[in-house]
Amino acid sequence: MTDIQLRDLILAGAANLFLKRGYAAVSMRMIASEVYVTTGSLYYYFKDKDEIVREILDTGHRRVHEEVRSAIESLGDTASKVSKIKVGIRAHLAAVFEKDSFPAANIRIFSHVPDHLKRLVRPGRRAYEKFWYQLLVDDNGDEAAMVDAQHLTMFLLGAANWTIEWYRPGRDSLDDIAADLARTFVLASSRAESPLDMPA
Numbered sequence: 001m002t003d004i005q006l007r008d009l010i011l012a013g014a015a016n017l018f019l020k021r022g023y024a025a026v027s028m029r030m031i032a033s034e035v036y037v038t039t040g041s042l043y044y045y046f047k048d049k050d051e052i053v054r055e056i057l058d059t060g061h062r063r064v065h066e067e068v069r070s071a072i073e074s075l076g077d078t079a080s081k082v083s084k085i086k087v088g089i090r091a092h093l094a095a096v097f098e099k100d101s102f103p104a105a106n107i108r109i110f111s112h113v114p115d116h117l118k119r120l121v122r123p124g125r126r127a128y129e130k131f132w133y134q135l136l137v138d139d140n141g142d143e144a145a146m147v148d149a150q151h152l153t154m155f156l157l158g159a160a161n162w163t164i165e166w167y168r169p170g171r172d173s174l175d176d177i178a179a180d181l182a183r184t185f186v187l188a189s190s191r192a193e194s195p196l197d198m199p200a
Helices: 003-021 028-034 039-045 049-073 081-096 102-112 115-136 149-165 174-189
Strands: none
Touching: 003 028, 003 039, 003 049, 003 102, 028 039, 028 049, 049 081, 049 102, 049 115, 081 102, 081 115, 081 149, 081 174, 102 149, 115 149, 149 174
């Protein structure tokens, strides 16, 4: 196994542990045990737990952003806003429920990591939020808008991310969930208010 492969294995194992146990409960020793390496070997690749966490958070933001953007772009320029929102939500859910999902681990632990880590990964998080914000903003520029687009973005991402608490394969369908969320937010987005700039 190459150094790159082992490093990736460590990150995947750590993401799985953080998803199951949360940020505080996971130690470097536990991560080493999860991937069958010595703790000393673990420190060869990462100086501490927070370096692992930062990479998991950054990868989680980047992966879901890339997969959602790719899914929407595959529809082509003539796709309707409704189609883009539905496909985007479905791609977001698919990314969250991938095996050893970095996006899911990100969702699970983000609110519990130290503030300095949140600041370091915030650019990736904001970039993804802005992507959805721009998609949800009313194309018509309706001055009578009743819903703030920034709030709507947070509502949508919060609803999609919360599925990790209740989704059960076999009982629930990601396609049905995506369709229901899309129907919920498409109507609201048609009345979304578009400020000059989304706050950084």
